[in-house]
Amino acid sequence: MNRARTNNRFSRTRSGGTGPLRSSASGRSGGQNQAGGHGRRPAAIRGEFAPPKTVTPALPAVEAFTDLDLPEQLLTTLAAEGVSVPFPIQGATLPNTLAGRDVLGRGRTGSGKTLAFGLALLARTAGQRAEPGQPLALVLVPTRELAQQVSDALAPYARSVGVRLATVVGGLSIARQAGALRRGAEVVVATPGRLKDLIDRGDCRLGRVGITVLDEADQMADMGFLPQVTALLDQVRPDGQRMLFSATLDGNVDRLVRRYLTDPVVNSVDPSAGVVTAMEHHVLHVDVADKKATVTEIAGREGRVIMFLDTKHAVNRLTRDLLASGVRAAALHGGKSQSQRNRTLSQFRTGGVTALVATNVAARGIHVDNLDLVVNVDPPTDPKDYLHRGGRTARAGESGSVVTLVTPDQRRDMTRLMAAAGIVPQTTRVRSGGAELHRITGAQAPSGIPVTIAAPTPERPQRAAAPSRRGRRRSPAAR
Structure with missing residues (x-):
């Protein structure tokens, strides 16, 4: 079998250093010596940039x-x-x-x-x-x-x-x-x-x-x-x-x-617009007065579901309501300590929690095997957020569905967002208790018997940071 050659040296011309990077590892060259609201207007869509032109031809792809x-x-x-x-x-x-x-x-x-x-x-x-x-x-x-x-x-x-x-x-x-x-x-x-x-x-x-x-x-x-x-x-x-x-x-x-x-x-x-087009996409038109009941029935389905909302306060409120209705739900957002977030994810992966209610903190970097449904309780305002939220399902060749609940005053904005994302969804009018809602999401009324999920273990106290940083506000990159 012909093996792809990977010992090419490539010179660098960045400011501050030039020349090839050499490795002592295994005799290879090229190594190194030394990481809901309603009626909102969608955010401006940032276009893709023109990819840089490659001067040195790329090595061909391999199949093994x-x-x-x-x-x-x-x-x-x-x-x-x-x-x-x-x-x-x-x-x-x-x-x-x-x-x-x-x-x-x-x-x-x-x-x-x-x-x-x-x-x-x-x-x-x-x-x-x-x-x-x-x-x-x-x-x-x-x-x-x-x-x-x-x-x-x-x-x-x-x-x-x-x-x-x-x-x-x-x-x-x-x-x-x-x-x-x-x-x-x-x-x-x-x-x-x-x-x-x-x-x-x-x-x-x-x-x-x-x-x-x-x-x-x-x-x-x-x-x-x-x-x-x-x-x-x-x-x-x-x-x-x-x-x-x-x-x-x-x-x-x-x-x-x-x-x-x-x-x-x-x-x-x-292509960016085709990131999640292999899965099923549904836009479900719901009445404002019926939305809470619809969400509760979707959460009560057999199997797990991730539900996305815009704010941590909305996440906490829905989680409390679902627990009171008999759904094994847990909240995940930036207001939780890391130990709490880790525990919640572990419970969701093992089935102790069946409805993960989250902000966009869960839209990237979370992999759960055999997760077949993602629900946008609050529709996203950016096509990239939609793509990454939806990417929690249908991973590694599996199938899955992304469902977005849309009230009448959100329909126009959602149409624009889907067009920007390059997705043509199936649009259905649904109501709580209806056959179409069950067919698409597996929705069913929960038991109504309140449940309690063991609270994640409290985070251990941290050693104080250096005095010179005391009182500094945390940037988004530190969260």
């Missing part, structure tokens, strides 16, 4: 992991994990990321992007050892949940090649995270705010980071994140490798591409 120059330990772990054939985004990007190329990758939610960048990152880091507080690779993500999911997904592969992972997120003990960095971690998976905190405390330095990944790059390019993201990228090795991955890519990402990527390979295995 054995066609790649991966360490045997990673191939063995892939087989043990039941991963036999690369997803399209993996087959397209891995030959180039293993070769040290900068990559801009887009694939629909649940399409295997984590292993697309993770296998290359681990293969190119294997055999090296990080000094205390000086990681060699960095994965930046926008949410705590996504950070944990990435770490969990990569953990067995990292163990197989002796690479140490550290997860750095807000809401958990900063002292423990500092300790993990002091003990040495080759790869750090982090949210920008907490990583900045650790750098400010002197617990982490990024000068030896030679591989940097931005997962959900479009959200990382939003203004709430962008200043911290660019400040962190300015600290990593200027001659290092950059990988940007997302299900949707739009104009703000172009700022990161032009500033930090050199001659990138662009792999887009799904």
